[in-house]
Amino acid sequence: MNFAPTPEQAQLRHAAREFMRRECPPEVIHRALAEGRHSAALWRRMAELGWLGVAIDERYGGSGGDIVDMAILIEELAPGDPAIGPFFNTVCFGGKSIGYFGSEAQKEFFLSRITRGECVFALSITEPGGGTDVLGAMQTRAERDGEGWVLNGAKMFTSAAQRADYLLVVARTERRVAKPAQGITLFIVPRTAPGVTIRKIDTIVPIEDTNAVFYDNVRLGPDAVLGEEGRGFYQLLATLNNERILGGAAALGCGAAAYEAALAYSRQRTAFGKIIGALQAIQHYLADMATELDAARLLVHRAAWLQSEGQECGAEATMAKMYAADVAVRACDRAIQIHGGMGLTNECEVARYWRLARLWQIGPITNEQCRNIIAQLRCELPRSY
Numbered sequence: 001m002n003f004a005p006t007p008e009q010a011q012l013r014h015a016a017r018e019f020m021r022r023e024c025p026p027e028v029i030h031r032a033l034a035e036g037r038h039s040a041a042l043w044r045r046m047a048e049l050g051w052l053g054v055a056i057d058e059r060y061g062g063s064g065g066d067i068v069d070m071a072i073l074i075e076e077l078a079p080g081d082p083a084i085g086p087f088f089n090t091v092c093f094g095g096k097s098i099g100y101f102g103s104e105a106q107k108e109f110f111l112s113r114i115t116r117g118e119c120v121f122a123l124s125i126t127e128p129g130g131g132t133d134v135l136g137a138m139q140t141r142a143e144r145d146g147e148g149w150v151l152n153g154a155k156m157f158t159s160a161a162q163r164a165d166y167l168l169v170v171a172r173t174e175r176r177v178a179k180p181a182q183g184i185t186l187f188i189v190p191r192t193a194p195g196v197t198i199r200k201i202d203t204i205v206p207i208e209d210t211n212a213v214f215y216d217n218v219r220l221g222p223d224a225v226l227g228e229e230g231r232g233f234y235q236l237l238a239t240l241n242n243e244r245i246l247g248g249a250a251a252l253g254c255g256a257a258a259y260e261a262a263l264a265y266s267r268q269r270t271a272f273g274k275i276i277g278a279l280q281a282i283q284h285y286l287a288d289m290a291t292e293l294d295a296a297r298l299l300v301h302r303a304a305w306l307q308s309e310g311q312e313c314g315a316e317a318t319m320a321k322m323y324a325a326d327v328a329v330r331a332c333d334r335a336i337q338i339h340g341g342m343g344l345t346n347e348c349e350v351a352r353y354w355r356l357a358r359l360w361q362i363g364p365i366t367n368e369q370c371r372n373i374i375a376q377l378r379c380e381l382p383r384s385y
């Protein structure tokens, strides 16, 4: 058994860490937050470094890496949200889905543009009626219109939609189906298509933006379909492991950043004539954070490795996302405590990390639903939902 990263993986982590330190300091992040837009310069730089094509086939200009590389990258980049931009949606989801299910023409068009930093994706899956019971809640429909389609419906929490070039929309295309998972189709919708209206939702999560998106009689050509008509939900299922592993990696990155900030603070803040890092209570907090973050990283990397080897990892990917999100929130909370009052100011980064980490307990799937799935897949108990 070998837990050591390869030299290439170690180099990638080092490069991403240096990039964050030099090119994405807190002032860049706060400027992006105030302006409500990611840094175009950082996005370009990530394209030059080959990171936007990290897991895209070399035929389309990508670097041909795997999900372990993506997990390493996203762990290091995630604390820089919102300045680094919609990496998760575009690279981890849009690029991956097109790589799996796109036609040759779609791959050539979209993947090369994603790699060059010329194409941003947003994901329009969750509906006002609910994200956990996504099939039960789905009202968005696309009806045939000659060769093409007409799309109608509304979606909640479509992140990065304000500046996305394309929205990946999940819609029902058949009403009479034997199972609710049938008759769903994925569509690639240009953000500027007539009939698309985007309304920003105000949240406490410090990301670029999240939105309600309305689709009113949006006319789409036949080439807007991604993959197979009516099989969209099964296609989504095939991307779930990636999404969970990388969600776990993003949460882990926030927790690790909070731990490092708290450790540094504990070495310079003094009380009763010594650094607070010499106080046993503070040491115990830091020891717990370090241990739990290591355990979460092992879960994330195990799941990523299984996925990269083409092995079944539904339970492992779900465990990784659930545990990493819980550990990250706990680590951020402890980091706030270690910072005392400063921990609750906007000057201090740890409160922002907490707000970022908190998202990963809810999206892309809630931790309650993760527990349901783990009970079903790992404990082999009856499906409870």
Ligand SMILES: Cc1cc2nc3c(=O)[nH]c(=O)nc-3n(C[C@H](O)[C@H](O)[C@H](O)COP(=O)(O)OP(=O)(O)OC[C@H]3O[C@@H](n4cnc5c(N)ncnc54)[C@H](O)[C@@H]3O)c2cc1C
Pocket: 122, 123, 124, 125, 126, 129, 130, 131, 132, 133, 156, 157, 158, 159, 160, 203, 205, 210, 359, 362, 363, 364, 365, 366, 367, 368, 369, 372, 384, 385
């Ligand atoms: C900041 C932000 C960004 C987001 N970005 C995107 C995005 O880009 N694209 C997108 O499509 N979605 C996005 N989401 C939506 C996110 O994926 C959903 O919020 C999530 O899936 C939960 O759905 P819901 O909010 O409708 O909660 P609900 O499904 O209504 O759940 C409410 C509560 O009930 C619990 N619950 C429901 N069913 C069960 C069950 N069977 N057993 C136990 N508990 C249960 C849930 O765990 C939760 O605690 C984002 C959300 C946020 C907050």
